[in-house]
Amino acid sequence: MTLVRMTQNMLSRQSYSGMQSAMNRVAKAQEQLTTGRLINRPSDDPTGATTAMRIRSSLASQQQFVRNADDAVGWLNQTDGTLSTMGDQITRARDIALQGANTGAMGQQARDALATEIDQIRDGLIGSANAQYLDRPIFGGITAGAKAYDPTTGLLADPPAIGTGTGVVRTVAEGARVRIDVEGPDVFGTAPSVFQRLAALSTALKTNDATGISAAVDGLKGDADRIANVRADVGARTVRVENARSVANDATLTLTNALSEVENVDLAKATVELGLQEVAYQAALGATAKVLQPSLLDFLR
Amino acid sequence: MAGAFSSINTALSALRYQQAALDIASTNIANASTDGYVRRRVVGETVGAAAAPAVWSRSNEIGSGVQSAGVERLVDPLLDTRVRREHARQTYLDLKAAAMGRVETGIAEPSTNGVAKAVDTFQKSLDDLNNAPGSDAARSQVLANASIVSDAFNIQAHNIQDETGDQRARVLATVQEINDVATQLASTNLTISTSSGGGSDTATLMDTRDQLALRLAELAGATATVRPDGGMDVLLNGKPLVTGKDAATLEITSGVNPDGTGDGSPVTFQLQPTTGAAVAVTAPEGDLAASVELIDVVLPGYAAGLNDLVKKFADDFNAAHVLGFDANGNAGGTFFTYTAADPAGTIKVAVTSPSAVAVSAVGGAPNRDTGNAAVLADSITIQDGYQRLVNGFGSAVASVERLSDNQRAMSTQVDAAREQLTGVSIDEETVNMVMAQRSYEAAARVMTTVDQILDTLINRTGMVGR
Numbered sequence: 001m002t003l004v005r006m007t008q009n010m011l012s013r014q015s016y017s018g019m020q021s022a023m024n025r026v027a028k029a030q031e032q033l034t035t036g037r038l039i040n041r042p043s044d045d046p047t048g049a050t051t052a053m054r055i056r057s058s059l060a061s062q063q064q065f066v067r068n069a070d071d072a073v074g075w076l077n078q079t080d081g082t083l084s085t086m087g088d089q090i091t092r093a094r095d096i097a098l099q100g101a102n103t104g105a106m107g108q109q110a111r112d113a114l115a116t117e118i119d120q121i122r123d124g125l126i127g128s129a130n131a132q133y134l135d136r137p138i139f140g141g142i143t144a145g146a147k148a149y150d151p152t153t154g155l156l157a158d159p160p161a162i163g164t165g166t167g168v169v170r171t172v173a174e175g176a177r178v179r180i181d182v183e184g185p186d187v188f189g190t191a192p193s194v195f196q197r198l199a200a201l202s203t204a205l206k207t208n209d210a211t212g213i214s215a216a217v218d219g220l221k222g223d224a225d226r227i228a229n230v231r232a233d234v235g236a237r238t239v240r241v242e243n244a245r246s247v248a249n250d251a252t253l254t255l256t257n258a259l260s261e262v263e264n265v266d267l268a269k270a271t272v273e274l275g276l277q278e279v280a281y282q283a284a285l286g287a288t289a290k291v292l293q294p295s296l297l298d299f300l301r
Numbered sequence: 302m303a304g305a306f307s308s309i310n311t312a313l314s315a316l317r318y319q320q321a322a323l324d325i326a327s328t329n330i331a332n333a334s335t336d337g338y339v340r341r342r343v344v345g346e347t348v349g350a351a352a353a354p355a356v357w358s359r360s361n362e363i364g365s366g367v368q369s370a371g372v373e374r375l376v377d378p379l380l381d382t383r384v385r386r387e388h389a390r391q392t393y394l395d396l397k398a399a400a401m402g403r404v405e406t407g408i409a410e411p412s413t414n415g416v417a418k419a420v421d422t423f424q425k426s427l428d429d430l431n432n433a434p435g436s437d438a439a440r441s442q443v444l445a446n447a448s449i450v451s452d453a454f455n456i457q458a459h460n461i462q463d464e465t466g467d468q469r470a471r472v473l474a475t476v477q478e479i480n481d482v483a484t485q486l487a488s489t490n491l492t493i494s495t496s497s498g499g500g501s502d503t504a505t506l507m508d509t510r511d512q513l514a515l516r517l518a519e520l521a522g523a524t525a526t527v528r529p530d531g532g533m534d535v536l537l538n539g540k541p542l543v544t545g546k547d548a549a550t551l552e553i554t555s556g557v558n559p560d561g562t563g564d565g566s567p568v569t570f571q572l573q574p575t576t577g578a579a580v581a582v583t584a585p586e587g588d589l590a591a592s593v594e595l596i597d598v599v600l601p602g603y604a605a606g607l608n609d610l611v612k613k614f615a616d617d618f619n620a621a622h623v624l625g626f627d628a629n630g631n632a633g634g635t636f637f638t639y640t641a642a643d644p645a646g647t648i649k650v651a652v653t654s655p656s657a658v659a660v661s662a663v664g665g666a667p668n669r670d671t672g673n674a675a676v677l678a679d680s681i682t683i684q685d686g687y688q689r690l691v692n693g694f695g696s697a698v699a700s701v702e703r704l705s706d707n708q709r710a711m712s713t714q715v716d717a718a719r720e721q722l723t724g725v726s727i728d729e730e731t732v733n734m735v736m737a738q739r740s741y742e743a744a745a746r747v748m749t750t751v752d753q754i755l756d757t758l759i760n761r762t763g764m765v766g767r
Contacts, residue, residue: 005722006721006726007721007724007729008724008726008727008728009334009720010717010720010724013717041402041405041406041408041410041695041698042405042408042410042692042694042696043405043696043698043699043702044699046692046699047692049410049411049691050691052411053410053411053684054684054688057421057684060421060422060424060425061424064424064425067428068428068432071432134433135435136435136669142668142670143668144435144667144668160665164663164668165661166670166672167670168669168671169431170431171675171678263411295727295731296728296731297727297731300731300735
């Protein structure tokens with residue numbers, strides 16, 4: 001600025017605008033420090049603001065994936081535990097059937113006792129088949145009821161709920177929907193289901209029906225194998241869901257860091273910046289105080 | 302050879318002239334901080350020989366003193382034109398930046414309570430419902446989060462409507478002020494032309510005239526030219542607003558009703574001269590241009606973008622919702638409702654009962670299928686569009702703020718240039734004052750000296766040898 005003529009007004013106006021802009025910079029630095037954020041409105045950094053919004057959105061879905069996976073793992077673990085006890089009980093039932101098949105060495109009274117134990121195992125199995133996770137029967141498909149199997153008849157409590165719809169599904173990653181439930185008939189078989197087979201075994205023991213008993217022995221072998229297979233499948237799904245959960249957890253961490261990098265203030269830098277702007281403001285104040293005071297009148301007699 | 306009393310007259314002229322110089326210095330100092338005051342300077346000229354010498358009227362004077370040739374007002378009309386232009390741009394950009402900044406603050410992005418966050422949370426609550434379809438709490442959460450989304454859209458729409466309303470009120474006030482200022486300028490023009498004809502000093506009137514013209518430039522980007530009689534003609538985008546003593550009236554022809562409501566059409570103006578037909582006119586710069594652009598282009602642009610998003614969001618979600626079945630096995634109904642004229646301002650959740658959220662894909666009887674939950678969650682695809690919208694608006698705000706800052710540097714510079722010419726420097730006036738004082742003293746001394754000479758001549762002549 002090459003000025004030929006300076007006036008008091010120009011000086012005071014310049015001082016004022018200088019102080020104002022210094023004050024504005026102090027306010028900007030202060031805003032960043034007090035909010036802890038670099039971007040307080042889209043115009044501060046339009047690209048950064050979009051990135052921040054995008055990251056926030058991804059972060060929200062990753063966090064939800066973790067929640068979904070947590071829920072899925074809970075469900076799958078419950079299924080696995082239930083299947084494990086059931087496998088043991090079916091093995092026990094088969095042992096009893098084999099004992100009962102020794103028709104020559106055993107009297108009817110002993111077989112009746114075996115039949116009673118089979119009945120108890122059957123009740124226990126039906127109880128396990130009605131196991132719930134968060135108030136939902138885990139083998140009941142999409143039933144709205146509290147039970148998958150009727151405790152007295154051993155039949156499906158809500159047949160239309162089986163095999164319809166998508167079953168119980170959890171989204172554990174973008175586009176990855178994992179089915180986490182196993183439907184009753186897939187575990188316990190149909191016509192005859194394991195419950196019907198046990199009922200038949202009990203009857204056969206009571207009536208000393210050797211053919212019936214040996215048919216049950218063979219059938220129970222198949223049932224135990226099927227449950228073992230389902231357990232393996234549930235285990236595989238658990239691994240898949242747990243992998244997805246750890247990926248989502250990692251992503252949450254990475255995205256949080258990324259968001260912080262885009263959006264958050266580097267405290268040390270911002271503090272130094274505020275200090276600098278404060279010094280600049282004080283300098284502007286000092287210069288104004290010096291410049292505005294003297295005039296020629298101070299030096300004339 | 303001049304007469305004996307000539308020198309006394311010369312000294313007298315000097316006394317008068319220095320008196321005037323002192324007066325001017327005193328006026329300048331008095332008005333040092335008056336808005337729009339232009340410093341004056343008294344112009345001295347030597348009283349010399351007759352301009353047209355003739356044989357019998359020749360002058361042999363060697364000096365006849367000084368006289369004031371008039372009071373000069375130190376302005377540069379070209380610089381004033383420049384000042385008006387830069388100020389018109391400055392007010393235009395400042396107003397635009399301030400209004401857009403307000404809307405931007407209302408958008409509240411990126412943050413934890415804007416539309417983006419609400420949509421994310423809504424989508425998450427659908428996932429939670431997928432995890433627990435039998436839970437009334439999860440269903441209620443979906444409804445509550447849907448309301449948060451629609452509220453967030455409503456708030457943004459209302460912010461834009463409020464800002465548009467404010468700008469309409471501002472157009473009314475600005476037009477009123479333009480007409481007031483134009484009338485004042487016209488009457489100032491009349492006074493200037495009559496006073497200058499009468500030989501009076503018009504400097505103060507000229508200060509007023511320049512200030513009024515500057516105000517018109519700030520209000521509407523009007524341009525001004527000085528008339529031969531000292532008045533000022535003002536054109537609004539080439540159409541006469543003030544011509545001499547006549548001021549045309551600026552009228553709103555469409556866009557804003559007198560009560561401040563909008564009539565749906567773009568804002569247009571006309572100038573109604575005192576005689577003759579009205580001509581259509583637009584404001585090129587200044588407050589008025591900024592308000593009109595905000596009302597006609599900027600705010601409706603953002604509102605249209607937002608409305609498109611809301612429409613898409615509601616339509617997509619409704620389409621997905623009717624495919625599903627609610628907790629009782631009934632087909633899903635309309636989830637969001639809105640009126641076609643103002644989707645963002647009127648969107649609301651139509652479903653009231655938590656059990657009516659249709660996440661099941663299997664109808665007929667109550668069940669806990671969640672086949673439709675994913676369809677619902679996937680139907681929400683406005684995030685990208687919304688980010689683009691906010692990014693676009695943020696960029697526009699950043700750009701207009703940058704322009705406004707640059708323009709401020711420019712207008713500060715021309716203001717400084719004008720101040721450099723027209724501003725009062727106290728030091729300079731003090732120097733002038735001291736100079737005038739000394740000259741006055743010297744002229745008085747000349748008088749004493751001439752008096753002594755005359756005394757010698759009159760009282761001592763012929764006294765030799767007495």
